[in-house]
Amino acid sequence: MAPRPHWWHVLQASKNEVRLAVDLYNRSGDARQLEAFIVHMSMGWLKLLQAHFERSGGDVYIRDQRGRRIRHEDGDWKYKSLSALMAEFFQPNDPRKVNLDFFVGLRNRIEHRHEKNIAALVAGRTQAYLLNYESTLVELFGEDEAVASELRFPLFLSSITEDAAEAVKKVRSQVPRGVLEWVQDFDTGLEPDLAADQRFDFRIYLIPYKGAKTEADAVMTFVRPEDLTEEQNAVMDQVRTIIREKQVPVSDLGTLRPVQVVEKVAAAISRPFTLHHHTQAWRYFEVRPSSGAQDPAKTKADFCRYNHAFERYVYTESWVTYLIRKLSDSDTYDSVMAWRA
Template sequence: MAPRPRWYHQLQASKTEATLAVDLYNRSGTERQLEAFIVHMTMAWLKLLQAKIERDGEDLYIRNQRGQRQRSADGDWIHKPLAMLLADEFSDNDPRRVNLEFFVGLRNRIEHRYERDIAALVAGRTQAFLLNYEHTLVENFGVEQSLSENLRFPLFLSSITDDAAEALKVLRKRVPKGVLEWVQDFDASLEPSLNDDQRFDFRIYLVPHTGPKTEADAAMTFVRMDDLTDDQRGKLDEVQTIIREKQVPVSSLGTLRPAEVVGRVQGQIPWVFSMAHHTAAWRFFRVRPRSDAENKEQTKSDFCRWNSTWRQYEYTEAWVAYLVRKLTSERTYKEVMGVTQNSDAEDTSEDVKGQAAQLEAPA
């Protein structure tokens, strides 16, 4: 029997790294699980892309202008780093690439005594990190290389019981300010559609199944949105609406009208901040769509939400804090306000009309 090609062994090493990453993350306790997961999943991705490139006969090495391979100080050939392989394999806005870049950046900011809190903050992205790897693995090497038979759904409590959900809210408050601000800045740099993509941040609604059981039933079944009929999607939207109304009722969110945002920011930065400046800011940071957009709900929900009842956008305290933090810098202020000249009156006046509509609405 002919020996296996080198790329095959690199692929198996990649799968070993991914399996180890999951084992370390799912173990009981709180000892540096997130960092271990990130380190080994990053290695898994590196080896996976190297295996693909080598299998396809493409170049793995850093070369000089004459096309010659370069050696490190130790004399080894210098391979392309993960960032370069990602750029070659995925487009800039591919959610898989953005998710991986998020964790590469996060790893350098983890403070170990707060690691458990940080893990709770990025749980959905952690799940997406693994799912993206599995998808790319099967896409390039076939279902026979899948990890699905080796990895099982763990027994867990986090985010399932009401008490656990409340505990996660407390944990979030303990995350170091520097980490929270870095995550906030990373998210603010993304288009809302990318931020909401399951391949970047995997979020699910768990609805217990209490109907009759069949032999084909699994304890937990993942249903893809693309596989649902229009009627089933409609029912799911109803469930999501019920959950949203239960967890984040608009009347109790403490959301702010644009003028309230302007007033709070103006009092905390050394520069002029008017309604036109606010319009420039939400455009620059892509917090909400333009006034003529069809999908008005496509916002960065940490900062802004569409109130379908009053047909207006409402802003959060987090948006005020973000603006103050960013616009205190004169350089950032000038960069953001550079788009003020392009802010059409329609969007600015829309904010004003929205305030009037809310003030005239019955209590």
């Protein structure tokens, strides 16, 4: 029997890193689980791309100007970083790359005593991190190499019966300000479609199933929206409506008109801030489309929402906080006010 190629061993090492990442994340207790998950998932992604490049004839080494491989002081070859391989493999706006970029940046900002709350804040992105690995693994190496059948859905205790909005507020209030601001800045740089992509931030509704059990039942079933029947879609719309009543302000309740945003920001910064300046700001940070846009509701929902009934935009307290933080910096203020389409 012929020996396995080197790339195959690298691939197995990649899968082992991911298995370990999931085991560490799902273990009981709260000892650095998120950081451990990110570290080992990053190693899993690095080795996955190395295996792909090796098998397909790509180059995984760092080279000098003459094209020769470079060695470390200990004699080992220098390999390209995860970021370098990502840049070669993914298109710039691939949601999988953006998700990876998010965790590369987040790892350096984790404060360990708040890690549990940070993990809750980014749970959807954490799930996407793993699902993206699995889908890319299968895409490159086939179903026989998949790890999904080896990973188990964890048993958990959760505040699943509490009001969802209050639970989210509690988590956010306990996350360090620096981490929240970094996540906010990262999200502000994303196009709305990209921010809403499940490959960047995986979001699901958990609905208890109360019907009679059948042999085909599974603990959890994932269904694509496009595969639902009209009747099932109607039920999902009903569920979204119920959840929106709990999580999203009804009509303009709790949101601000532009003039109210101006008043709050102007009182908090040392530079002038008028309605014209506010217009400059929402254009510069791209929080909503311009007037007359084909889809006026395509906003960055953390900051701005479109009210269809009154055909106007309203803004959030998060937008006010963001503007105060950003415009308190003189260079940012000057850039915003000098911006032209």
